[in-house]
Amino acid sequence: MLKHTRMSDPELYDIVVEELDRQEHNIEMIASESTESEELLELSGCVFANKTTEGYPGARFQAGSQIADKMERMGIERAKALYGADHVNLQPYSGSTANYSVYAAALKPGDCVLGMRLDHGGHLTHGSPANFMSKFYHFVSYGLNPQTEQIDYDELEALAKEHKPRLIIAGGSAYPRLIDYERIARIAHSAGGLLMVDMAHVAGLVAAKVIPSPVPHADFVTSSTTKTLCGPRGGMVLCKAEHAKALDKGVFPGAISSIHLNIMAAKTWLFKHAASEEFKQVMTQIVANSRALAAELTGYGFRVISGGTDNHIVLLDLRPKKITGKLFQDALEYVGITINKNMIPSDPEKPSVTSGVRIGTTSVSQRGLKEPEIKRIAAIMNEVAGAPEDKNVLDACKAEAMRLISAFPLYPKGPLE
Ligand SMILES: Cc1ncc(COP(=O)(O)O)c(C=O)c1O
Missing domain, CATH: 3.90.1150.10 (Aspartate Aminotransferase, domain 1)
Known part of the structure; x- marks a missing residue:
């Protein structure tokens, strides 16, 4: 492992070995963690890391991008087939960047967004005052029913009727139950808004059809590619065809610049693997x-x-x-x-x-x-x-x-x- 680093920087090499040893001998039960396969580790460090490119296949800002085009198209097609999505963007650097990309695509400053409370299982990027997005949008929060400790859909509906959010966000970081995406989509659309599902935690379970998919119901589905998807540290967004153009603009130039092509290579492998038995x-x-x-x-x-x-x-x-x-x-x-x-x-x-x-x-x-x-x-x-x-x-x-x-x-x- 790391045979060149071992020679040039033994001190750092020893730290990485120490971490490998910690992971090997610990029972890792942090819900957002997973283990990257050998292939993912290889691809995350492959020569695509040397290439700078911006834009989309066939319309890049830098020369020498034809091979990157081939790979990005392959990754997108695999992800679309895996999730049955109309459109996929694999460029976001992480789950957070995926969320910011949708905000860039779908919102204007001051728009109302309805997301789940952080202390009821939501995520920082869904409206926490500690996250800088809260300076730009008017976030309102829904929570759990105190008896069932599951999403209070009636409260959510009442808040949507009152505030008419441009976007409702479903999904979270600490929510152990299934989510009724169909019902939340109906609530969002009746209030004149859109539904974004952040499936960062459950993307692997959804890919394997072990739990129901938000894709048929949501306008946008964001995710990180780690967690249950067991992939590299990256992000992605799926969306309905009618939002494809806006989403791609929201990702680039809206939220990111050059693509992490080495991680894109790892994502591309992942979408083949995630379709396996x-x-x-x-x-x-x-x-x-x-x-x-x-x-x-x-x-x-x-x-x-x-x-x-x-x-x-x-x-x-x-x-x-x-x-x-x-x-x-x-x-x-x-x-x-x-x-x-x-x-x-x-x-x-x-x-x-x-x-x-x-x-x-x-x-x-x-x-x-x-x-x-x-x-x-x-x-x-x-x-x-x-x-x-x-x-x-x-x-x-x-x-x-x-x-x-x-x-x-x-x-x-x-x-x-
Ligand atoms: C629901 C949810 N969305 C987004 C994120 C952010 O993902 P990342 O850490 O890849 O930016 C997380 C991770 O903690 C999450 O739990």
């Missing part, structure tokens, strides 16, 4: 594993937000266990299980402490863990929650976590070249 099996197991985790943790007395999960996310309210998200995150990190603290609806704690955690099953499912191993992980989590500051307990849990994960290599085909 192997990918579908992993996606199916992700959901089976998160359901098993939710059921097992419920049995141990944790409170699972919304009572369960339909995707790769399990969101826990830790108050019945009398520990905070921060303490649980830190204790599990010591043990070798990586998760993140997360606000829960109406959380009494600060965002730096929280009453909840978000757990994801993508990476462990890619490594081959199934329900029996998930049950062992839930048992470790329960032990840790019961004694988060007891070194003897934590050390015993750490040994068990290491035994468990050692049987499932991160890169089973052998060491990285």
Whole structure:
């Protein structure tokens, strides 16, 4: 791995090896993470990184782009076939840039946008005052029904009638249930606006048809290509044919400049891989594993937000266990299980402490863990929650976590070249 860097910068090489070792020996359960295949790592560092090009295939601003044209067209066709989309733009650098591109395409400064509250599972780019987009658009937020802890569609509809948003955003970073895209599309269109679905978290599950697709209902669908899609660190936007021209202008020159062609190469490989039976099996197991985790943790007395999960996310309210998200995150990190603290609806704690955690099953499912191993992980989590500051307990849990994960290599085909 990194044979040239090893010679020219051994200090940096050692840091990368240390990170590989951390990933190899930890149970990674951050819901936005996944493991990039050897091919994705190769392509992300391939010679397309040397080429600058802007614009679109057949209409570039730089010479020497014909081969890049061939690749971008291939990536677009593969992504269109995978998702059944009218139009695809693969140039956004990330999920956030994909969202900004749609804002550039569909909104004028001052327009009203309706998005899900950050502390109810939305994303920073959906209207948080901390994000600079909130200076340009008038964001209004909808949230969860306090009883079901699922989207309050009636509130959403009432807010849409009142504010007549130009854009409604569905999708989030910490929402474990299915979303009724058809209903939200109806609400958006009746209010005279458009629907953007941010499927960043569930794009892999959608590609494998393990959960319903937003593509038939949404005007725009944005995504990052990491998370459940298990691809490189990038973004993309799909849209209906009538928005294609506006979207392409929104992406370039609206939101980005030159294309990261090396990442485009990795995305192009990804869309072939995501159509395979192997990918579908992993996606199916992700959901089976998160359901098993939710059921097992419920049995141990944790409170699972919304009572369960339909995707790769399990969101826990830790108050019945009398520990905070921060303490649980830190204790599990010591043990070798990586998760993140997360606000829960109406959380009494600060965002730096929280009453909840978000757990994801993508990476462990890619490594081959199934329900029996998930049950062992839930048992470790329960032990840790019961004694988060007891070194003897934590050390015993750490040994068990290491035994468990050692049987499932991160890169089973052998060491990285
Ligand atoms: C729903 C959602 N949208 C967008 C993003 C941003 O993606 P990226 O980190 O690729 O910019 C995230 C990632 O955290 C997300 O969860």
